[in-house]
Amino acid sequence: MTVHDVRSRHGDSKRGDASDGAIFAEAVGGRLSRVDGPAKITGAAKYAVEQQIDGLSHAVLVESTIAAGKVRSIDTAAAESAPGVLLVLTPDNALRLNTATDWLGTPPPDIPYCPLAGDITFSGQHVAAVVAESFEQAVAAAALVKVAYDETTAIVDLDDPKAGDGIPIDTMTKEWGDAQAAFAAAPVRICAAYNTPREYQAPMEPHGLIAKWQGDRLTVWEPSQWLDGMARTYAEWFGVPFENVRLVSPFIGGGFGSKAFAYGYGAVAAMAAKMLGRPVKLVVTRPQTFTAYGGRAATRQTVALGANAEGRIQSIVHRGVNETSVDGMWVEPLGSVTSIMYATPNFSSRQNVVRVNTVVPGALRAPGENPSAFGIESAIDELAYEVGIDPLEIRLRNYAEQDPEAKKPWSTRQLREAFAAGAEAFGWSKRAPEPRSMRDGNQLIGWGVAAGTYPVRRAYGEAMVRILADGSVEVESSSIDMGQGTYTILAQTAAEVVGVPAEDVVVKLGDSRYARAGVTGGSRLAGVMTGAVHKAATAALDQLVGLAISDPNSPFHALQANTLVVANGRIASPRGDGPEVSIAELLGSVGRSQIEAMGDTMPANSTADDRYKNYTTIATALSHTEGDYSRHSWCAHFVEVRVDEDFGTVRVSRVVSGLDSGRLYNPKLAESQWKGGIIMGIGQALLEEGIVDRRHGRIVNNNLADYLIATNADIPDIEVISVGIPDPQSSALGGKGVGELGIVGVAPAIANAVFHATGKRVRDLPITLEKLI
Amino acid sequence: MRDFYYLRANSIDAARQAAALPGAMLLAGGTTLIDLAKCGVTEPETVVDITYLKGLDGITVDDRGATIGALARMSSVADHAEVKSRFPAVSDALWQAASAQLRNMATIGGNLMQRTRCPYFRDPANFPACNKRTPGSGCSAIGGVTRGHAVLGTSEACIATYPGDLATALVAFDAVVHLGDRQVAVDDFFLLPGATPEREHAIAPGEMITAINIPASAAAKRSTYLKVRDRQSYEFAAASAAVGIEFEADGRTIRDLRVALGGVATRPWRARAVEEALKGKLLEADIVKQASLLAIEGAVAHGANHYKIELAPRVVARAILKMGETA
Numbered sequence A: 001m002t003v004h005d006v007r008s009r010h011g012d013s014k015r016g017d018a019s020d021g022a023i024f025a026e027a028v029g030g031r032l033s034r035v036d037g038p039a040k041i042t043g044a045a046k047y048a049v050e051q052q053i054d055g056l057s058h059a060v061l062v063e064s065t066i067a068a069g070k071v072r073s074i075d076t077a078a079a080e081s082a083p084g085v086l087l088v089l090t091p092d093n094a095l096r097l098n099t100a101t102d103w104l105g106t107p108p109p110d111i112p113y114c115p116l117a118g119d120i121t122f123s124g125q126h127v128a129a130v131v132a133e134s135f136e137q138a139v140a141a142a143a144l145v146k147v148a149y150d151e152t153t154a155i156v157d158l159d160d161p162k163a164g165d166g167i168p169i170d171t172m173t174k175e176w177g178d179a180q181a182a183f184a185a186a187p188v189r190i191c192a193a194y195n196t197p198r199e200y201q202a203p204m205e206p207h208g209l210i211a212k213w214q215g216d217r218l219t220v221w222e223p224s225q226w227l228d229g230m231a232r233t234y235a236e237w238f239g240v241p242f243e244n245v246r247l248v249s250p251f252i253g254g255g256f257g258s259k260a261f262a263y264g265y266g267a268v269a270a271m272a273a274k275m276l277g278r279p280v281k282l283v284v285t286r287p288q289t290f291t292a293y294g295g296r297a298a299t300r301q302t303v304a305l306g307a308n309a310e311g312r313i314q315s316i317v318h319r320g321v322n323e324t325s326v327d328g329m330w331v332e333p334l335g336s337v338t339s340i341m342y343a344t345p346n347f348s349s350r351q352n353v354v355r356v357n358t359v360v361p362g363a364l365r366a367p368g369e370n371p372s373a374f375g376i377e378s379a380i381d382e383l384a385y386e387v388g389i390d391p392l393e394i395r396l397r398n399y400a401e402q403d404p405e406a407k408k409p410w411s412t413r414q415l416r417e418a419f420a421a422g423a424e425a426f427g428w429s430k431r432a433p434e435p436r437s438m439r440d441g442n443q444l445i446g447w448g449v450a451a452g453t454y455p456v457r458r459a460y461g462e463a464m465v466r467i468l469a470d471g472s473v474e475v476e477s478s479s480i481d482m483g484q485g486t487y488t489i490l491a492q493t494a495a496e497v498v499g500v501p502a503e504d505v506v507v508k509l510g511d512s513r514y515a516r517a518g519v520t521g522g523s524r525l526a527g528v529m530t531g532a533v534h535k536a537a538t539a540a541l542d543q544l545v546g547l548a549i550s551d552p553n554s555p556f557h558a559l560q561a562n563t564l565v566v567a568n569g570r571i572a573s574p575r576g577d578g579p580e581v582s583i584a585e586l587l588g589s590v591g592r593s594q595i596e597a598m599g600d601t602m603p604a605n606s607t608a609d610d611r612y613k614n615y616t617t618i619a620t621a622l623s624h625t626e627g628d629y630s631r632h633s634w635c636a637h638f639v640e641v642r643v644d645e646d647f648g649t650v651r652v653s654r655v656v657s658g659l660d661s662g663r664l665y666n667p668k669l670a671e672s673q674w675k676g677g678i679i680m681g682i683g684q685a686l687l688e689e690g691i692v693d694r695r696h697g698r699i700v701n702n703n704l705a706d707y708l709i710a711t712n713a714d715i716p717d718i719e720v721i722s723v724g725i726p727d728p729q730s731s732a733l734g735g736k737g738v739g740e741l742g743i744v745g746v747a748p749a750i751a752n753a754v755f756h757a758t759g760k761r762v763r764d765l766p767i768t769l770e771k772l773i
Numbered sequence B: 001m002r003d004f005y006y007l008r009a010n011s012i013d014a015a016r017q018a019a020a021l022p023g024a025m026l027l028a029g030g031t032t033l034i035d036l037a038k039c040g041v042t043e044p045e046t047v048v049d050i051t052y053l054k055g056l057d058g059i060t061v062d063d064r065g066a067t068i069g070a071l072a073r074m075s076s077v078a079d080h081a082e083v084k085s086r087f088p089a090v091s092d093a094l095w096q097a098a099s100a101q102l103r104n105m106a107t108i109g110g111n112l113m114q115r116t117r118c119p120y121f122r123d124p125a126n127f128p129a130c131n132k133r134t135p136g137s138g139c140s141a142i143g144g145v146t147r148g149h150a151v152l153g154t155s156e157a158c159i160a161t162y163p164g165d166l167a168t169a170l171v172a173f174d175a176v177v178h179l180g181d182r183q184v185a186v187d188d189f190f191l192l193p194g195a196t197p198e199r200e201h202a203i204a205p206g207e208m209i210t211a212i213n214i215p216a217s218a219a220a221k222r223s224t225y226l227k228v229r230d231r232q233s234y235e236f237a238a239a240s241a242a243v244g245i246e247f248e249a250d251g252r253t254i255r256d257l258r259v260a261l262g263g264v265a266t267r268p269w270r271a272r273a274v275e276e277a278l279k280g281k282l283l284e285a286d287i288v289k290q291a292s293l294l295a296i297e298g299a300v301a302h303g304a305n306h307y308k309i310e311l312a313p314r315v316v317a318r319a320i321l322k323m324g325e326t327a
C-alpha cells in the first residue's frame, strides 16, 4: 500500500517542536503526524480482507466442542447439499500439506500437516470447514456439519489437579550465588505467589485472509506482522518456492503479537482456494479470536525476597510456571525482569511449563517481561512495607548499576531519571506512607509505583530507496505499519537523509514483493528499519551527488566539486557558489528516470541463504547482551487509584510515567505507543481474564461484551515523560524499543496502589471488585 | 444464522398479525435480535420490521406521567429534558446502559425484551443444555461459570440474570407496559423462571409492546440509578439499584421510598421489604444500611456470584443515602 496523503497535510504540522534537535517535523526526531492517519480516518485505507476480488467464495470454520478426545465421525451430507455450498473440508479430503519451518528456523519434521484436527486437544479446535458462494450460506451450512466425538478427560488449566508440576525448562534457569541459603539467612523475608490469567490480544480487526492461486502462485491478503515469515510458511505448506507466495498486508487493525504467524485457518483457506480453483475468503469470528491462535498464557510465580533491615536485597528466589498446549510449546519467560531489575548477590530462577488442553499460547505485548514484572514489582513493594521504607526509595536502594545477570554494563539505563521525573510530576513526595490513609468520601485513594523494562531486540534490515524523476523519493519495504508509525518514521528518515521534505517521500509497505523484512515484533522494527532506510537512502544520495558531479550533462559538471548538498529537494554546492537546481531538474538534464539503491544492514559476507534466514526466521536476531553491553528500555509508572470502599471497584485516576526508549524517532508517535501500552496495562490489571468453564475446558467469555478491555471511561489523563538519551549500542539512529515497554509494570503499579489504598494485597490479576469487598 | 423472510410492517395490526405467524419475530433496533441470531440462539423464520411504523417513537411527559413509545430510541429517552427532570432514575439507567452506538439504535420496546447474558444460553453449539432455550434440556450454568448469575428469584431450572437497566428503574416506579389493547404492570410483565424459564414475559404471540407509561410521583422525581461494575462504562451491572424517595415536610422522614435491584435477580427486582422498613423512618446511615440488607432476603449463591449478596445491599444503601444528601 502506498500512502500519498502526506501531501495533504496542512502546512502547520510541518513544523516540529525541535525536540531532539529536529528542526522540522519531517526530520528524524520531529513530531510529524501519522501520514496514514487521513486514510484511516476517512475510511480510504483498505484492509487486507476488504480487497474486492472477483469470484470470491467464503469459508467458515467448524470447531470442536470438546476439549480432549477424538473425532469419531463427521457427517457432512446435510452441509454438502445445503444451498451454495462448494466444498466441505475435513481431514479426509484435505490436501496433504508439509509441516513448515518454525519461527526459530528449526527444520520441520518430515510429516504431513493438516490444519483440521482428528485428535482434539482443546475446545474450539478447527475440525472442518465449509466453503460456499456466500458467507451466509457458509455459516448456515457449517451449522449442519455433525461431528461425533469420543471424549476423554481434559486438563483444563494450571489449577487442575491433573496438571502436575510440568516440564522444567532448563534454558530458563538462572542462578548465581547461593540463593536458597542467603534467603534462609536474611533478616527480612517475604515470599508470595503471583498469578496472571489467560489474556487475549483482542485486536479490533479480527484475523482472516483472502487466498488466491494462479497456477502454482499464491497471493494472500492477510493482516500480518511478518510478511516474509508468513510467506515462507505458506510456501513450505504447499511445497512451492518462496518467491511464488505474495503476502499483502497494507494496514493492520491491531496485532499485539498475534498477527506474526500463518495459522491453521490460513492453511484451510489457501487449501480450499487451491482445491476449488477460486479465491477464498476466511475471517475468524470474534469468539474464534480466542481459540484460532493463542493469547497470553496463564502464569504462576512465587517470588521470595531476602533482605537486610535496610531493605537491601540479599537473595531472590523465583519460580515460575506457564501453561502451554498439549502438543505445542510456548515458554513465557517469567524470570526475565526478575533477574535484571535489582542488584542481588544471590539469585535463582527456574521455570516449568505445564501442558493443558488449550490452544498453544502466543505473544501478547511484552511476552515474558509483562507477567515477570507483575511478580517482582509486586514483591519489592511488599518488601518496602515489610521494612517500612518508601516503595520508591527501596527501588533506588537496590538499583542495579550493571546487568546483574549478564554482568555487563548497561548500554544506557535512564531508570533513575525515569523515577525522578515521574515522582516529581506525580508529586510522590506528598504520599502518606500508611495504607488506607488517603480518602475522598467513599473512595480510598492509593498511590503506587512500579518499574518496567523491555530488551532491545535487534536484527538486520533491508530497504529500497528510489529517487524519482519528479524529485520525489520512494521507500519500499515488506515491513508493516499496524498503527505504530512505520509509514511516518521511514518517510522522516528518508527525507532527512536525501534532503527532501517528508511530503515528497512515498513509503510503500505491506507487500512481500518489496525489500524483505523480519518480524514486526519485540519492539524492534523501528530500530531495524530506520537503520536500513538510512543506509539505502545514503546510497541513493551518494549516487545522486555522484551523478551531479560527474555526468557531463550536469550543471555541476564544470564546478569540479568534491561534494554537493541536497536540502529541501534542491542541489547546490556547499558554499553556494554554483548553480542550484531541483532534483527533478538534475535528473532531467542527465537523462535519468530514477536512481535506485537497495540497502541492507547485514554483515558484508552474508550469503543469500543468510539473508533468507534473517527475514523469514528469528534465528539471526542479535541478543540484547551480545558484545560488551546489555541493552534495554526502561520505565517507571506512578499510579493513583480510587477504590470504592463499599463496592470494591477500582478506578485509575492518574498515571505519570517516565520512560527511556533512547532516542525517539518521532516523539508524538512514541508517546502514543507508550500510552497505548499503559492503557492496555490498565485493562490487564483490572479487567482482562479469559474465564474457563472447568467442566468443559472452554473459555466462556469469548466476546468483547464479556472479555472486558478498558474503555475510554476507564482511562484517566496519562502523562508520559521521555527520559531517554541516544543509545548507539542499540540501533543505528540511537533508539531503543517503544511499543512493548509501556505496558510492563503497569499492572504491579496498580496492584501496589490498590494495596496502599485498601491495605489489601491482590496477587491474582485482574483486580476485580469481589477481591476487595 | 439461517435465511429468513423479511417483512416490513406498515401498521400495528399488520405487525401483530405477522408476529403471530410461527417462527416470526419483531425487529426493532436489532441489537439483541441480530446478536442472538448470530449466536444461533434465535432462528427466526420471518423477521417483522416494525421500525417503519409511524407514531410509536413519541415521548410525552406531563403531570400524570411519561408515555414513551415502543420505538423511541434509548438515547432519545435518556436525553429527554422532561424525563431527566421528572424521572432521573430512568434517564440515568439508560445513560449507563450499553454503549452510545447501541443506545442510538436500540428501542425501548426491544430493551424490555432483551435476553439474558448467561454465556451458556448464548452458545448453543457448545452447550446444548439450557432450559431457557430448550425446555427440559437442563442448565449448563449451574456448576459452571456463574460470576454474573442471579442470586434472587432463581429456580432449579434457571439462574440467569435479567440484565437490563431500564426495567429496573421502571419496576421501581410502577410503570405499565402497553400491549395495544391491554396493559400489564412492569412488575407483572417479567416472569420468574420457576419451572418454565423459557417464558420470560407476560406477552403472547401476536402481541406487541406499543408504549410504556410511568406514573409521575414525588419519589420518581427524586430518584437515581446507581450501577456498579468493574468497567466504568459499557458493562452490565454487577449490581444496581433504582431508588426514589419522598420526604415528609421535615425533609428527613421518609414518606415514600422505591427500591429496585438490577444485575442480581432473574427479573427486575422490587425490594419492597426495604421500602416498608424505611417508610416513616429518619434517613440515617445505620438505619438505611440495616434496612438495605432486606434487599437480599432469600438470596442464594451459586459459586462465584456470592459477592452479589454482599454487594447488592451496599448499592441500595448508597443510592438511598445519596438521595438523602440532596435533601
Ligand SMILES: Cc1cc2nc3c(=O)[nH]c(=O)nc-3n(C[C@H](O)[C@H](O)[C@H](O)COP(=O)(O)OP(=O)(O)OC[C@H]3O[C@@H](n4cnc5c(N)ncnc54)[C@H](O)[C@@H]3O)c2cc1C
Pocket: A705, B025, B026, B027, B028, B029, B030, B031, B032, B033, B034, B035, B070, B074, B096, B097, B098, B099, B102, B105, B106, B107, B108, B109, B110, B111, B112, B113, B114, B163, B164, B165, B166, B207, B208, B209, B210, B234, B235, B236, B237
Ligand atoms: C454489547 C451489548 C451491551 C449491552 N449492554 C447493556 C447494558 O449495559 N444495559 C442494558 O440495559 N442493556 C444493554 N444491552 C442491551 C440493549 O439495551 C438491547 O440490546 C436493546 O435495548 C434492544 O433493543 P432493540 O430495539 O435493538 O431490540 P431488538 O433487537 O430489535 O429486539 C429485541 C427483542 O425484542 C423484541 N421486540 C422488539 N420490539 C418489540 C416490541 N415493540 N414489542 C414486542 N417485542 C419487541 C424482538 O422481537 C426481539 O426479540 C447491551 C447490548 C449489547 C449488544
Ligand code: SF4
Pocket: B116, B118, B119, B120, B121, B129, B130, B131, B132, B133, B138, B139, B140, B141, B142, B157, B158, B159, B160, B197
Ligand atoms: S442459567 Fe438459565 S439461561 Fe443459563 S444455561 Fe441455565 S437455563 Fe440456560
